[in-house]
Amino acid sequence: MAPRNPNSEKILDFVVNKGNGIKGLVDTGIETVPDLYILPIEERLLPNNILPYDSIPVIDVSNWDDPKVKESICGAAGKWGFFQIINHGVPLHVLDAVKEAAYRFFGLPYEERNKYWAGNSPTDTVTLKTSFVPQAEAALEWKDYLSFRCSPRDLESFPLWPPVCRDEVVEYMESAKSVIRKLLEVLLEGLKVKQIDKAREYTLMGSPIVNLMYYPHCPNPDFTAGVRPHSDISTLTVLLQDDNGGLYVRATENDSWIHVLPINGALVINIGDILQIMSNDRYKSIEHRVVANRSKDRVSVPIFVNPGPDAVFGPLPEVLESGEQPLYKEVVFSDYFKYFFSKKHDGKKSMDFARI
Ligand SMILES: COc1cc(/C=C/C(=O)SCCNC(=O)CCNC(=O)[C@H](O)C(C)(C)COP(=O)(O)OP(=O)(O)OC[C@H]2O[C@@H](n3cnc4c(N)ncnc43)[C@H](O)[C@@H]2OP(=O)(O)O)ccc1O
Numbered sequence: 031m032a033p034r035n036p037n038s039e040k041i042l043d044f045v046v047n048k049g050n051g052i053k054g055l056v057d058t059g060i061e062t063v064p065d066l067y068i069l070p071i072e073e074r075l076l077p078n079n080i081l082p083y084d085s086i087p088v089i090d091v092s093n094w095d096d097p098k099v100k101e102s103i104c105g106a107a108g109k110w111g112f113f114q115i116i117n118h119g120v121p122l123h124v125l126d127a128v129k130e131a132a133y134r135f136f137g138l139p140y141e142e143r144n145k146y147w148a149g150n151s152p153t154d155t156v157t158l159k160t161s162f163v164p165q166a167e168a169a170l171e172w173k174d175y176l177s178f179r180c181s182p183r184d185l186e187s188f189p190l191w192p193p194v195c196r197d198e199v200v201e202y203m204e205s206a207k208s209v210i211r212k213l214l215e216v217l218l219e220g221l222k223v224k225q226i227d228k229a230r231e232y233t234l235m236g237s238p239i240v241n242l243m244y245y246p247h248c249p250n251p252d253f254t255a256g257v258r259p260h261s262d263i264s265t266l267t268v269l270l271q272d273d274n275g276g277l278y279v280r281a282t283e284n285d286s287w288i289h290v291l292p293i294n295g296a297l298v299i300n301i302g303d304i305l306q307i308m309s310n311d312r313y314k315s316i317e318h319r320v321v322a323n324r325s326k327d328r329v330s331v332p333i334f335v336n337p338g339p340d341a342v343f344g345p346l347p348e349v350l351e352s353g354e355q356p357l358y359k360e361v362v363f364s365d366y367f368k369y370f371f372s373k374k375h376d377g378k379k380s381m382d383f384a385r386i
Pocket residue numbers: 046147148149157158159160161162163164175177239241260261262263264267302334335336367368371372
């Protein structure tokens with residue numbers, strides 16, 4: 031990474047070391063995007079690269095047992111890696127409450143937010159961070175996020191979580207659990223797995239993380255990234271977005287992107303690297319990126335459904351039983367996670383860690 035100019039060093043200190051986040055910088059009233067956030071032209075999302083008429087599938091899951099629903103889910107996981115679900119059973123008021131909780135947390139004064147800043151937080155199950163890996167990024171991402179580890183054991187530290195949003199995060203996670211379970215059952219059935227036993231459950235969903243993502247309004251969103259192109263490392267991700275839009279998914283055509291249209295009450299589902307690996311490439315973890323908004327603050331709430339830290343995953347025996355060659359080796363999830371967090375968001379490069 032090239033050395034940063036003195037002004038960028040000052041901004042980095044204010045945003046990262048002093049824990050103000052990009053929210054704190056925007057609150058100073060900046061009218062242009064600082065150099066520290068400017069992407070090289072080849073990394074920007076240009077209007078010509080957006081496919082205006084394409085969209086990812088929207089699946090009505092009111093009847094999970096309907097073979098057509100199962101087919102749509104497995105088909106979308108294989109072709110698009112992304113789909114939206116409606117009539118999933120998570121009540122609208124729970125979804126609205128967790129989005130409001132995100133605005134409430136990021137609306138707190140600096141001193142209150144900063145109690146949870148990475149390194150200050152009273153518990154490692156909740157951390158406030160900015161960008162992705164600021165130490166490894168030439169240009170930072172225009173986002174702050176409050177991250178909650180949500181396994182049953184992590185929930186023991188609930189009393190230390192921020193009171194302005196903790197109930198809403200837990201209620202959202204608890205309500206989404208049955209949707210996650212159903213999705214995994216359908217997707218695994220599509221891979222000839224008959225039943226998700228306790229060991230498989232730990233590998234598929236042992237350490238979920240809920241993030242409250244906050245993308246403050248940006249004077250020129252075209253010059254910077256809310257989130258750079260990346261695939262998620264989860265088994266799958268359940269994402270609640272607000273009505274501002276700004277999430278783009280990579281299309282099959284060279285360097286073109288599809289906007290994920292906000293649908294009130296819908297959840298966006300994407301396959302993560304782990305499920306691509308377990309399925310030996312039958313399901314696809316597709317790159318996506320976020321662009322901030324010029325006039326409005328955007329929030330989203332992903333649930334990263336991750337394996338337990340010591341879970342070992344690789345292509346499933348059921349997938350390989352007909353003699354198919356494994357494309358990936360077996361990997362411990364915590365090693366994969368550390369590798370992902372050791373570099374900037376970089377497309378699908380994390381998968382090389384497991385590729386044979
Ligand atoms: C996209 O698909 C995903 C995403 C995710 C998960 C998303 C998340 O955002 S989870 C939040 C990050 N994860 C955790 O906090 C989990 C527990 N943490 C760790 O395991 C480690 O922290 C680590 C993520 C592996 C990184 O370890 P390491 O490289 O040793 O660095 P740290 O010790 O964390 O930090 C060193 C130093 O820098 C400060 N810092 C680091 N990053 C930030 C940041 N983004 N913003 C602000 N400050 C940062 C940190 O506080 C330390 O400062 P000190 O003052 O203490 O020295 C899941 C699944 C998916 O599919």
